[in-house]
Amino acid sequence: xxxxxxxxxxxxxxxTTGDGMVQVSFTLPLPHDKRAEGAAIQLAxxxxxxxxxxxxxxPMGDGFTFFVVYGRVNxxxxxxAVQVVERDFPLLSAKEVNAVVKRQLRRKLSxxxxxxxxxxxxxxxxxxxxxxxxxxxxxxxxxxELRVSNLGAQVSVPDLVAAxxxxxxxxxxxxxxxxxxxxxxxxxxxxxxxxxxxxxxGKRPLLIVGGPRFDEAMTAELGVxxxxxxxxxxxxxxxxxVHALITSRKAATV
Amino acid sequence: MTRKLDLDPVLVARARExxxxxxxxxxxxxxxxTTVSVERAVLRLAGxxxxxxxxxxxxxxxxxxxxxxxxxxxxxxxxVFDALAREQLVDVTLLAQKAAAGxxxxxVPAGRAATAARRGARRAVAAGVRRVDRRRAERERLVRxxxxxxxxxxxxxxxxxxxxxxxxxxxxxxxxxxxDAIAVIRSTGQSLLDYVPEGATREGFAGxxxxxxxxxxxxxxxxxxxxxxxxxxxLTNYASxxxxxxxxxxxGLERLDMMLNDSMYxxxxxxxxxxxxxxxxxxxxxxxARAGIIINTGEDNYLTTADAVDEAHTVTVSQLxxxxxxxxxxxxxxxxGLGHAFEINPDVPESLRLELAxxxxxxxxxxxxxxxxxxxxxxMTGDVFRGNLLDGFFNLVGALTGQGILLVGMMTEAVVTPxxxxxxxxxxxxxxxxxxxxxxxxxxxxxxxxxxxxxxxQVLRSAVELLxxxxxxxxxxxxxxxxxxxxxxxxxxxxxxxGVARHEGDYYNPAVQILEGAGS
Numbered sequence: 211x212x213x214x215x216x217x218x219x220x221x222x223x224x225x226t227t228g229d230g231m232v233q234v235s236f237t238l239p240l241p242h243d244k245r246a247e248g249a250a251i252q253l254a255x256x257x258x259x260x261x262x263x264x265x266x267x268x269p270m271g272d273g274f275t276f277f278v279v280y281g282r283v284n285x286x287x288x289x290x291a292v293q294v295v296e297r298d299f300p301l302l303s304a305k306e307v308n309a310v311v312k313r314q315l316r317r318k319l320s321x322x323x324x325x326x327x328x329x330x331x332x333x334x335x336x337x338x339x340x341x342x343x344x345x346x347x348x349x350x351x352x353x354x355e356l357r358v359s360n361l362g363a364q365v366s367v368p369d370l371v372a373a374x375x376x377x378x379x380x381x382x383x384x385x386x387x388x389x390x391x392x393x394x395x396x397x398x399x400x401x402x403x404x405x406x407x408x409x410x411x412g413k414r415p416l417l418i419v420g421g422p423r424f425d426e427a428m429t430a431e432l433g434v435x436x437x438x439x440x441x442x443x444x445x446x447x448x449x450x451x452v453h454a455l456i457t458s459r460k461a462a463t464v
Numbered sequence: 465m466t467r468k469l470d471l472d473p474v475l476v477a478r479a480r481e482x483x484x485x486x487x488x489x490x491x492x493x494x495x496x497x498t499t500v501s502v503e504r505a506v507l508r509l510a511g512x513x514x515x516x517x518x519x520x521x522x523x524x525x526x527x528x529x530x531x532x533x534x535x536x537x538x539x540x541x542x543x544v545f546d547a548l549a550r551e552q553l554v555d556v557t558l559l560a561q562k563a564a565a566g567x568x569x570x571x572v573p574a575g576r577a578a579t580a581a582r583r584g585a586r587r588a589v590a591a592g593v594r595r596v597d598r599r600r601a602e603r604e605r606l607v608r609x610x611x612x613x614x615x616x617x618x619x620x621x622x623x624x625x626x627x628x629x630x631x632x633x634x635x636x637x638x639x640x641x642x643x644d645a646i647a648v649i650r651s652t653g654q655s656l657l658d659y660v661p662e663g664a665t666r667e668g669f670a671g672x673x674x675x676x677x678x679x680x681x682x683x684x685x686x687x688x689x690x691x692x693x694x695x696x697x698x699l700t701n702y703a704s705x706x707x708x709x710x711x712x713x714x715x716g717l718e719r720l721d722m723m724l725n726d727s728m729y730x731x732x733x734x735x736x737x738x739x740x741x742x743x744x745x746x747x748x749x750x751x752x753a754r755a756g757i758i759i760n761t762g763e764d765n766y767l768t769t770a771d772a773v774d775e776a777h778t779v780t781v782s783q784l785x786x787x788x789x790x791x792x793x794x795x796x797x798x799x800x801g802l803g804h805a806f807e808i809n810p811d812v813p814e815s816l817r818l819e820l821a822x823x824x825x826x827x828x829x830x831x832x833x834x835x836x837x838x839x840x841x842x843x844m845t846g847d848v849f850r851g852n853l854l855d856g857f858f859n860l861v862g863a864l865t866g867q868g869i870l871l872v873g874m875m876t877e878a879v880v881t882p883x884x885x886x887x888x889x890x891x892x893x894x895x896x897x898x899x900x901x902x903x904x905x906x907x908x909x910x911x912x913x914x915x916x917x918x919x920x921x922q923v924l925r926s927a928v929e930l931l932x933x934x935x936x937x938x939x940x941x942x943x944x945x946x947x948x949x950x951x952x953x954x955x956x957x958x959x960x961x962x963g964v965a966r967h968e969g970d971y972y973n974p975a976v977q978i979l980e981g982a983g984s
Contacts, residue, residue, distance in 0.1 A: 274884055333653040340735065342734060345878070346842075
């Protein structure tokens with residue numbers, strides 16, 4: 211058996227190994243004329259495309275031109291120097307999340323969410339929980355095997371704890387948008403302390419906070435299990451829930 | 465149009481009858497309840513404007529003050545106009561300010577005082593309705609002057625920068641590039657605000673707040689574009705969420721042309737209380753009917769959550785219910801932009817034929833409605849080349865089945881908010897298909913007894929079966945038990961329930977009286 215050595219240095223492939231051919235499209239804020247086409251070639255050159263073939267130019271609206279450029283890039287890619295940041299849990303589809311909960315938890319996974327303190331910005335919690343969701347992804351309500359209770363805005367910590375008890379929450383999701391005088395940090399600490407007081411160690415629900423101004427590395431300091439920052443989608447949260455509550459726990463006990 | 469699907473007229477009539485049976489108890493509910501937002505809409509028609517220094521609209525302050533003193537069940541019109549007379553004021557906004565300061569007490573007057581308050585309220589609201597009438601006449605005049613788009617479907621494009629002053633040049637550019645209708649997407653979460661923000665706004669999340677001032681600015685800009693282009697460019701926004709009635713009133717006052725207004729969307733997708741939604745919906749549709757606004761319903765949403773083949777009949781059921789509620793509220797067929805979408809997984813064999821069957825079914829069930837045809841979103845993967853092809857097929861189905869309003873699909877759906885070039889490429893796609901195959905509808909006659917006819921019959925049968933199941937319980941129970949989509953929405957849960965009140969015996973709403981054509 212011969213071992214094919216992994217190629218370390220590669221170039222883009224058009225129709226011949228090593229030809230370095232790429233295709234790009236972009237718009238310049240210039241009316242379509244010879245100068246605009248020259249500008250497009252210049253940009254392509256600065257992107258490392260040489261020679262650049264301008265194959266398409268089309269005026270759009272007032273003072274804009276759209277270009278398609280083909281050409282050869284002179285850059286090399288060293289695959290041994292590629293660094294990939296791995297997510298520490300696998301991203302699952304809604305179907306997969308439901309299947310894992312159904313098969314391994316054998317009951318609905320209960321999630322309680324709220325905006326706590328005086329924060330009235332439900333944009334974040336609704337994006338994650340509402341069926342409507344965000345960025346084309348459905349929210350957690352859409353997942354058949356999750357039981358979601360969205361308490362809305364301006365929920366007090368005692369009310370949140372009471373609801374989490376009543377719903378036998380597996381996880382508590384808290385959203386904090388307002389950061390005036392570090393309100394998001396104070397509120398989160400108050401919440402995590404109250405939850406620790408209300409449940410015996412090891413029995414408490416998973417604590418997750420999210421918001422645009424959180425630092426994802428502050429979990430220990432805030433006493434929560436996970437922090438989600440700007441741009442988080444419901445699918446990521448659902449995948450994390452399954453990972454933290456089911457798959458990683460199973461793995462630990464096997 | 466000629467009948468291409470050979471639908472069984474008895475089954476079609478049965479479907480409508482069942483939709484009416486399912487909807488009638490809901491209409492009864494809507495006729496016997498009011499909501500904070502209905503009452504705020506009445507005050508807006510009566511001329512109350514502006515907001516307090518914290519940005520809370522005066523209509524909210526006033527309705528809250530009345531509700532605190534005498535409850536909501538009498539309607540706010542009589543207590544407000546009674547207080548106005550007692551305080552010897554002429555301006556209701558001034559009364560709202562005094563009420564917010566706590567210096568006015570509201571009562572439910574009797575006898576002569578009650579009669580006078582009713583008369584005053586009716587006069588004020590009638591002035592607002594007259595303004596809506598004038599705006600409708602103005603639209604009709606402008607359409608005559610500038611003309612309607614030369615083709616059907618109308619081309620519908622979205623702008624969504626979050627900043628009204630960025631939206632305006634983008635909307636004007638889109639109109640120049642061929643858009644017949646511009647929709648300004650609202651900021652994420654506006655549907656769950658229980659008030660309408662005030663003034664021109666420059667920061668929204670993935671959309672621009674719907675406010676009266678933003679409506680006015682955008683309509684004025686598109687009037688300019690209409691003049692320039694020699695074709696009336698329509699403006700669209702959303703009458704949905706907790707402020708549905710007020711949005712409808714503001715749209716009427718500012719001459720918006722189309723409003724997204726679905727009967728069940730807020731319940732299923734936003735967890736808004738079902739009763740709140742149906743009460744708000746009926747009032748908003750009465751306003752739309754009067755204002756000559758075309759509503760767009762939201763059936764496309766069902767297909768983004770459920771499978772577009774398995775659940776095709778839920779679209780038909782929802783269209784039938786939306787039609788029933790719309791007719792009941794006084795909307796004419798030409799005002800019903802019933803929704804549906806091209807969302808079948810392209811990997812399903814014969815997916816295009818299935819799409820044609822579904823689209824043609826909607827066309828033949830609602831021959832006089834300007835159907836709203838929504839582009840693929842669920843199976844747009846980021847492969848922009850494949851996406852552009854899919855959009856081309858979507859456009860082709862739209863042309864072949866005579867859709868009324870075509871929302872232009874973007875190949876960068878699910879990648880970025882559309883770039884200038886994305887929009888241009890998408891419009892080229894539409895223009896190519898409509899130019900090359902705009903008349904193909906004439907030649908497109910599905911084979912008798914063939915795949916397309918059979919599929920359409922099957923979907924209609926499933927829709928009738930579902931409506932039969934709904935009819936056995938009631939629409940509210942069906943929604944509570946998760947019949948539509950997978951969401952269970954019981955009537956005693958959901959947002960906005962605390963803003964619902966049953967009518968007292970002396971409930972008075974001058975707007976409903978005028979809109980229903982009743983005398984004083």
